[in-house]
Amino acid sequence: MDVEDHFGIAIQNTEAEHVRTVGDLVSLIRSRIQAAHLASCPTLKSFLQLRSCVRELATNQTLRIRSRTRVVDVLNPTQRRRLWKRLTDILGSAPPSLRRHPTLRKVLVVLVCTAIVLAVTVAAAVDIEILPLTLVLAAVATLILHLATVRFRTYPPDTLTTFGAVARRMTGITAATKQLHLDSDHAILDELRPIVVDTLGVDGSEVVLTARFIEDLGMG
Numbered sequence: 001m002d003v004e005d006h007f008g009i010a011i012q013n014t015e016a017e018h019v020r021t022v023g024d025l026v027s028l029i030r031s032r033i034q035a036a037h038l039a040s041c042p043t044l045k046s047f048l049q050l051r052s053c054v055r056e057l058a059t060n061q062t063l064r065i066r067s068r069t070r071v072v073d074v075l076n077p078t079q080r081r082r083l084w085k086r087l088t089d090i091l092g093s094a095p096p097s098l099r100r101h102p103t104l105r106k107v108l109v110v111l112v113c114t115a116i117v118l119a120v121t122v123a124a125a126v127d128i129e130i131l132p133l134t135l136v137l138a139a140v141a142t143l144i145l146h147l148a149t150v151r152f153r154t155y156p157p158d159t160l161t162t163f164g165a166v167a168r169r170m171t172g173i174t175a176a177t178k179q180l181h182l183d184s185d186h187a188i189l190d191e192l193r194p195i196v197v198d199t200l201g202v203d204g205s206e207v208v209l210t211a212r213f214i215e216d217l218g219m220g
Contacts (some may be wrong), residue, residue, distance in 0.1 A: 008177030012092030065163030
């Protein structure tokens with residue numbers, strides 16, 4: 001996901017299965033960048049496809065949307081969930097998940113923190129030996145809160161709040177939308193290396209084109 005966001009691409013599950021080395025990933029990124037240079041307006045086709053999908057979901061064939069239009073301003077929660085299911089089919093992999101409303105997320109954080117504090121406080125007041133039990137109860141309460149609010153996950157993530165952002169994500173299947181100035185494998189590798197180092201916790205010297213993600217870099 002970090003690679004997709006950084007280079008403005010979308011890697012389908014069938015493609016990910018064939019990415020075994022750093023060089024494989026670099027080649028995939030390079031092909032997307034080259035495709036972007038060959039296309040006159042790579043995002044236009046995706047935006048038109050998205051607009052058609054949105055009009056169908058909203059049952060309004062004359063609905064007008066712009067690149068900067070927010071998804072939440074046009075589609076209701078049910079329609080947004082349906083759009084995200086469509087995106088999974090279009091992208092060939094699941095997009096970043098829908099999220100709860102920001103206010104609800106803050107409330108949940110407060111409730112979870114409160115549950116943990118109560119677990120520690122009760123154990124300290126009664127008997128510290130029951131701390132594992134009170135923490136388990138706090139964890140159960142957290143799980144219940146999570147399950148009870150799953151149906152409220154209807155807000156797009158920060159990277160996909162507008163239709164323009166969604167269209168660019170769709171474009172990423174065939175063409176990159178970022179880092180288009182990179183013109184060689186080594187330039188792409190230099191841009192990719194910090195992401196791999198940060199994600200996998202390996203030394204930068206290990207991230208070479210021939211390095212295998214699983215066998216050499218420990219990705220599991």
